[in-house]
Amino acid sequence: MSEFKELIKSFNKTRDYVRDFFVYGFKTREDFTGKSIRTYDNERRRIESWLGDYVKQDYSATGKNIHLSIDSNLLDTNPLYRVWKAKSFTDNDINLHFFILDTLSCDDGYDIETLTDMIDEKYDCMYDSQIIRRKCNAYVKEGLVRTEKSGKELLYFKSESADLYFSQFSELTDAISFFQLGAPLGIIGNTILDNVNETNSIFRVKHSFFVHTLEDEILFELLKAINTHKEIELTVKSTKNDNLSTIIGVPLKIFTSTRTGRRFLCYYEPDYKRFTTSRMDSIKEVKLLNIFDDYKLISEKLDNNLPKVWGISFNSYDNLRMEHVKLTLHIDEIREQYILTRLESEGRGGTITKIADNTFTYEIDIFDSNEITPWFRTFIGRIIDVECTSKRMEQKFKSDLETMFKMYEI
Amino acid sequence: MNIFSEIYNCYYQILKSIITNHPEISLEDLRTNISENGFEESLLYLIPKLESGEWNLFEKEGNLFLSKIRKDFSVPLTALQKSYIKTLLQDRRMLLFLYREEIENLDSMLADVKPLWDDSSFYYYDRFSNSDPYEDDNYIHNFRTILHAINNKQYITIEYISPRSDRIRRENYLPCKLEYSIKNDRFRLICLRKDRTSNSISTLNIHRMQSVRTMSDTFTEFPDINEIITNSYYKEPVHLLISTKRNTLERAMLHFANYKKNTNKIDEDTYECFIYYNEGMETELLIEVLSFGPTVKVLGNKKFLKLFIERLKRQKEF
Numbered sequence: 001m002s003e004f005k006e007l008i009k010s011f012n013k014t015r016d017y018v019r020d021f022f023v024y025g026f027k028t029r030e031d032f033t034g035k036s037i038r039t040y041d042n043e044r045r046r047i048e049s050w051l052g053d054y055v056k057q058d059y060s061a062t063g064k065n066i067h068l069s070i071d072s073n074l075l076d077t078n079p080l081y082r083v084w085k086a087k088s089f090t091d092n093d094i095n096l097h098f099f100i101l102d103t104l105s106c107d108d109g110y111d112i113e114t115l116t117d118m119i120d121e122k123y124d125c126m127y128d129s130q131i132i133r134r135k136c137n138a139y140v141k142e143g144l145v146r147t148e149k150s151g152k153e154l155l156y157f158k159s160e161s162a163d164l165y166f167s168q169f170s171e172l173t174d175a176i177s178f179f180q181l182g183a184p185l186g187i188i189g190n191t192i193l194d195n196v197n198e199t200n201s202i203f204r205v206k207h208s209f210f211v212h213t214l215e216d217e218i219l220f221e222l223l224k225a226i227n228t229h230k231e232i233e234l235t236v237k238s239t240k241n242d243n244l245s246t247i248i249g250v251p252l253k254i255f256t257s258t259r260t261g262r263r264f265l266c267y268y269e270p271d272y273k274r275f276t277t278s279r280m281d282s283i284k285e286v287k288l289l290n291i292f293d294d295y296k297l298i299s300e301k302l303d304n305n306l307p308k309v310w311g312i313s314f315n316s317y318d319n320l321r322m323e324h325v326k327l328t329l330h331i332d333e334i335r336e337q338y339i340l341t342r343l344e345s346e347g348r349g350g351t352i353t354k355i356a357d358n359t360f361t362y363e364i365d366i367f368d369s370n371e372i373t374p375w376f377r378t379f380i381g382r383i384i385d386v387e388c389t390s391k392r393m394e395q396k397f398k399s400d401l402e403t404m405f406k407m408y409e410i
Numbered sequence: 411m412n413i414f415s416e417i418y419n420c421y422y423q424i425l426k427s428i429i430t431n432h433p434e435i436s437l438e439d440l441r442t443n444i445s446e447n448g449f450e451e452s453l454l455y456l457i458p459k460l461e462s463g464e465w466n467l468f469e470k471e472g473n474l475f476l477s478k479i480r481k482d483f484s485v486p487l488t489a490l491q492k493s494y495i496k497t498l499l500q501d502r503r504m505l506l507f508l509y510r511e512e513i514e515n516l517d518s519m520l521a522d523v524k525p526l527w528d529d530s531s532f533y534y535y536d537r538f539s540n541s542d543p544y545e546d547d548n549y550i551h552n553f554r555t556i557l558h559a560i561n562n563k564q565y566i567t568i569e570y571i572s573p574r575s576d577r578i579r580r581e582n583y584l585p586c587k588l589e590y591s592i593k594n595d596r597f598r599l600i601c602l603r604k605d606r607t608s609n610s611i612s613t614l615n616i617h618r619m620q621s622v623r624t625m626s627d628t629f630t631e632f633p634d635i636n637e638i639i640t641n642s643y644y645k646e647p648v649h650l651l652i653s654t655k656r657n658t659l660e661r662a663m664l665h666f667a668n669y670k671k672n673t674n675k676i677d678e679d680t681y682e683c684f685i686y687y688n689e690g691m692e693t694e695l696l697i698e699v700l701s702f703g704p705t706v707k708v709l710g711n712k713k714f715l716k717l718f719i720e721r722l723k724r725q726k727e728f
């Protein structure tokens with residue numbers, strides 16, 4: 001029986017557990033089918049260890065469940081970042097981290113043999129010079145150490161101190177404090193704050209979906225592919241039946257909803273000559289392939305299509321090429337200007353027309369009218385009519401309203 | 411470059427902090443430090459490693475642990491961290507923190523570094539279009555004055571353009587937090603009135619501030635904003651029944667992930683969810699629930715249900 005450890009080698013397995021505990025929070029041990037009880041217990045214990053302050057337990061008729069209770073209104077940082085700080089390592093890793101960075105200097109370079117001797121002398125620790133070399137080379141890749149050639153010898157230096165940046169630009173700490181919550185890949189900003197021993201106490205971020213950080217490793221790879229215009233092979237897990245499939249595509253943009261918490265990769269499938277999207281949390285693996293020659297052309301085509309995409313769908317709800325939707329609203333022009341402001345700021349370029357006193361229409365052409373329905377519903381209480389070239393959408397909207405009236409006996 | 415790397419590990423950070431702040435530390439203080447800054451079970455792993463010398467970073471002298479590493483130990487920024495900073499320099503909100511010239515200088519210091527993304531890589535498809543004017547000089551000045559005041563615990567005087575009447579109101583405040591909304595792409599100041607009689611929070615849009623000046627008076631401590639916010643929550647949460655139809659459960663759980671909530675399974679097709687909120691969040695929560703249509707049913711609290719039914723009744727009149 002292996003000993004329980006709170007650190008982990010790989011992020012993938014844990015990612016799904018944290019997501020389930022955080023997003024759903026109602027699953028009992030029995031709901032985690034396909035996993036052994038020991039696996040569940042270990043994962044649960046780890047999450048309790050990392051995020052103890054946020055873990056709550058409940059007892060329901062279906063059994064005990066644990067969930068993460070995180071109120072983003074009250075937090076200066078994303079608690080889920082702690083999961084990223086649980087990577088396992090060896091004794092050599094941690095010893096050499098401190099020995100090498102303590103011994104190397106920014107100004108004087110040492111070759112590996114000299115560095116090995118210095119570490120032996122200073123810390124009374126004998127290492128094979130190959131081990132030191134391997135670690136130093138790994139740190140060169142990470143940017144913590146740099147090399148310079150001196151004759152036949154390769155000299156190792158410590159990279160410049162973080163202070164070089166933070167002492168010169170004093171407001172940079174405040175900036176990082178904000179962006180670690182207010183911009184993508186905030187975990188990186190958070191590690192910078194760790195490095196300079198700072199924490200955020202000034203900024204709060206609303207409408208931030210903390211759970212997105214669990215996809216940051218995938219996002220990082222996708223951004224690399226987007227930056228270099230490369231095709232990718234995606235391994236995607238179906239959200240309906242857990243089946244894995246492989247997709248070849250050209251990644252173009254990350255589509256993010258600031259309301260629903262969903263994030264998607266938008267990509268072009270050359271085999272089918274179409275744009276499509278996959279949910280970020282369904283992407284399990286990304287492999288970078290070759291450069292896609294027509295990247296710029298495809299990217300421009302996507303930009304031209306964007307005004308017609310209400311959400312993430314490029315396909316019609318009713319097998320039409322394009323769907324025209326029209327919402328007629330009652331708005332008190334004097335007292336309800338904020339509703340007009342809402343239509344303007346949330347309406348993504350749709351046309352607003354006053355057709356009578358206190359009566360306005362909002363119209364737009366989009367690919368998939370089904371996607372606009374949730375937004376239309378937010379105007380319930382003032383909707384005079386909904387019209388759409390997709391009769392299916394129109395009927396669904398109206399029958400849903402009837403169902404709601406019945407639900408509340410109105 | 412890896413995000414999931416031991417370089418950022420919590421244990422590394424704890425040890426770095428002990429080495430630089432407490433190069434001589436007792437076992438008790440070591441335990442306290444690890445308990446405060448580590449994971450819940452970190453103590454069980456770190457202490458034996460340090461005591462046995464497997465992690466050979468300290469020398470033991472009696473009850474004291476003496477660091478073998480220099481007190482001024484530092485870790486350079488990684489390539490990943492530099493790339494992240496380089497990326498942020500392109501963000502127009504950086505102007506709220508650094509002057510253009512500073513951004514240019516920092517950018518040239520990072521000349522060899524590649525950014526991780528550019529603005530066009532992300533498309534926030536449902537973000538409001540009327541974002542704050544981050545390049546406006548007066549806006550930048552007001553933002554920085556507030557930031558400076560929070561950092562130095564200074565009261566501020568704000569001339570604020572009222573959203574309803576366009577009248578300008580002048581008031582003195584204790585600034586607490588700057589709140590950014592990703593959906594609105596706007597900053598708001600969370601503050602308390604200086605001459606307050608109760609601890610009720612004011613939330614002011616930065617873009618509606620005509621001017622902000624720091625006052626000469628300072629305060630000694632920030633009020634406990636979290637306590638004030640928590641106390642402002644209604645005792646009874648919103649009580650929802652969520653159907654599994656149309657994938658609603660999955661969508662609702664993610665949609666409401668920002669709120670303090672609790673969810674239970676009722677049967678195979680139905681779940682109940684309790685969402686905690688205050689008056690300031692009420693309208694937004696109401697329209698969010700409305701957006702789900704008939705697959706989410708409001709059961710309570712009474713006030714929320716009443717508001718919800720009022721909207722439906724008004725709708726039926728059309």
